[in-house]
Amino acid sequence: MKGLERILREHAFFAGFPEDQIALVAGCARNHRFDAGQYLFREGEPANEFFLIRHGKVALDIASPGQPPIVMSTLEPGEIVGASWLVPPYRWTFDARAVELVRAIGIDAACLRGKCEADHHLGYEMMKRFAPILVKRLHATRLQVLNVYGKR
Amino acid sequence: MFTESAEMARMPPAASGDPFVPRIYCVDRIRRELSDTVTLEITPSQGPRPRYAPGQFNMLYAFGVGEVAISISGDCADDRTFVHTVRDVGAASRAITSLDVGAAIGVRGPFGTAWPVTDAEGSDIVIVAGGLGLAPLRPAIYHVLANRSRYGRIAILFGTRHPQDMLYRDELAAWRRNLDISVEVTVDHADRDWRGNVGVVPALIARASFDPHDTVALVCGPEIMMRFAVNALRDAGVAPDHIHLSMERNMKCAIGLCGHCQFGPQFVCKDGPVMRFDRIASLFAVREI
Numbered sequence: 001m002k003g004l005e006r007i008l009r010e011h012a013f014f015a016g017f018p019e020d021q022i023a024l025v026a027g028c029a030r031n032h033r034f035d036a037g038q039y040l041f042r043e044g045e046p047a048n049e050f051f052l053i054r055h056g057k058v059a060l061d062i063a064s065p066g067q068p069p070i071v072m073s074t075l076e077p078g079e080i081v082g083a084s085w086l087v088p089p090y091r092w093t094f095d096a097r098a099v100e101l102v103r104a105i106g107i108d109a110a111c112l113r114g115k116c117e118a119d120h121h122l123g124y125e126m127m128k129r130f131a132p133i134l135v136k137r138l139h140a141t142r143l144q145v146l147n148v149y150g151k152r
Numbered sequence: 153m154f155t156e157s158a159e160m161a162r163m164p165p166a167a168s169g170d171p172f173v174p175r176i177y178c179v180d181r182i183r184r185e186l187s188d189t190v191t192l193e194i195t196p197s198q199g200p201r202p203r204y205a206p207g208q209f210n211m212l213y214a215f216g217v218g219e220v221a222i223s224i225s226g227d228c229a230d231d232r233t234f235v236h237t238v239r240d241v242g243a244a245s246r247a248i249t250s251l252d253v254g255a256a257i258g259v260r261g262p263f264g265t266a267w268p269v270t271d272a273e274g275s276d277i278v279i280v281a282g283g284l285g286l287a288p289l290r291p292a293i294y295h296v297l298a299n300r301s302r303y304g305r306i307a308i309l310f311g312t313r314h315p316q317d318m319l320y321r322d323e324l325a326a327w328r329r330n331l332d333i334s335v336e337v338t339v340d341h342a343d344r345d346w347r348g349n350v351g352v353v354p355a356l357i358a359r360a361s362f363d364p365h366d367t368v369a370l371v372c373g374p375e376i377m378m379r380f381a382v383n384a385l386r387d388a389g390v391a392p393d394h395i396h397l398s399m400e401r402n403m404k405c406a407i408g409l410c411g412h413c414q415f416g417p418q419f420v421c422k423d424g425p426v427m428r429f430d431r432i433a434s435l436f437a438v439r440e441i
């Protein structure tokens with residue numbers, strides 16, 4: 001447990017997170033390893049866990065019927081994978097695939113949601129970290145769909 | 153804080169002669185970069201090629217069709233040719249991208265301001281390019297690589313639409329092999345064979361390693377991409393007077409007379425194309441999209 005706490009404390013996502021609350025989050029955490037090509041999760045599956053990348057690159061793929069999947073985004077060490085665990089109905093809306101060997105910490109969503117309900121300070125700290133990431137990703141997606149490099 | 157004046161003082165004087173009269177150049181070599189983009193190497197049919205500084209542009213005249221502003225994308229250390237990378241977007245650029253080796257082309261220039269590569273010595277350099285925006289930055293990249301020891305960390309961050317649209321692919325790969333600079337490429341979309349980054353250039357800025365208090369950023373790409381890049385640089389702590397952008401506006405005279413290229417109180421042809429962000433911040437409103 002202490003090892004997980006230390007790893008969480010060193011992860012960029014938890015920079016400045018209150019010490020006692022790190023311990024609470026660590027209670028919901030476990031280590032993962034994904035080989036290249038392995039999926040962290042698939043579209044439609046229940047969003048039971050989200051991931052903090054420690055090592056390696058994760059691709060977020062979207063597939064439409066009859067088309068090969070396209071990569072919408074890649075994520076690197078220090079970043080988090082997945083926000084669908086935050087909002088009902090808690091299902092993944094894309095695939096997350098290890099492009100290379102990935103080491104990550106998985107946080108059990110039901111466990112963390114329960115702790116956030118019980119301790120709103122913890123819930124607010126988590127939201128303060130998730131909200132800017134979600135806003136940045138929304139802006140990035142807007143920029144991507146504008147096709148800015150095409151002919152005007 | 154540094155000023156542009158030192159850089160301006162070092163800039164080559166405008167070519168002698170009537171600035172409205174194009175000189176005749178000859179197309180020496182052509183390289184197809186992408187389906188709609190070629191790089192031309194051109195040499196003067198008579199006399200020496202004028203000096204230029206990284207970031208400056210020429211007015212290229214396709215005889216009988218029209219004249220367009222095109223950045224110089226070659227190596228300033230080569231004193232024989234002008235190198236231009238041109239994308240076919242309309243009548244004049246199509247005529248230029250359709251020229252054959254040996255064809256004649258009219259050239260006025262070089263014009264405009266330069267990237268502050270000398271003033272930036274001693275600092276970390278972050279070069280942020282989007283799509284064809286890599287062309288005006290390439291002379292600056294050649295310069296900093298040729299004078300590597302004069303700079304701190306160097307990061308070249310390049311965004312493009314798709315792996316197949318990658319300008320200067322071989323050169324990017326060659327720059328990347330340098331162990332003492334960081335070259336990161338990202339694409340807007342890719343299929344699953346692509347093992348590199350997918351996402352927008354500002355995300356690369358957030359991941360790059362540089363000292364924000366002693367960094368000079370050179371940015372060129374579509375204006376909307378530059379807005380996002382400036383935001384990311386500002387978020388990382390880079391001061392507005394250390395961020396330089398290359399602006400594009402339609403040009404006619406290119407010597408500050410006609411007003412075609414007006415950008416607020418400034419003329420992009422003579423006060424730009426390279427402009428310091430703090431001087432244009434109010435015009436370059438960083439809006440939500």
Ligand SMILES: Cc1cc2nc3c(=O)[nH]c(=O)nc-3n(C[C@H](O)[C@H](O)[C@H](O)COP(=O)(O)OP(=O)(O)OC[C@H]3O[C@@H](n4cnc5c(N)ncnc54)[C@H](O)[C@@H]3O)c2cc1C
Pocket residue numbers: 150151152209218220221222223224237238239240241242243244245246284287288399400401402403425
């Ligand atoms: C300082 C400066 C440096 C430049 N450097 C380069 C360069 O290195 N290489 C290069 O290829 N171009 C460069 N440009 C842009 C180039 O000048 C224009 O693309 C050119 O004027 C188009 O002229 P045209 O007659 O071919 O097309 P037009 O008939 O003027 O335009 C045809 C269509 O293309 C669109 N268009 C015009 N300009 C652009 C553009 N910049 N990007 C995308 N679509 C456009 C127009 O909206 C129109 O729909 C530069 C411009 C400036 C001001």
Ligand code: FES
Pocket residue numbers: 402403404405406407408409410411412413414419420421422
């Ligand atoms: S193009 Fe005439 S003033 Fe700039």
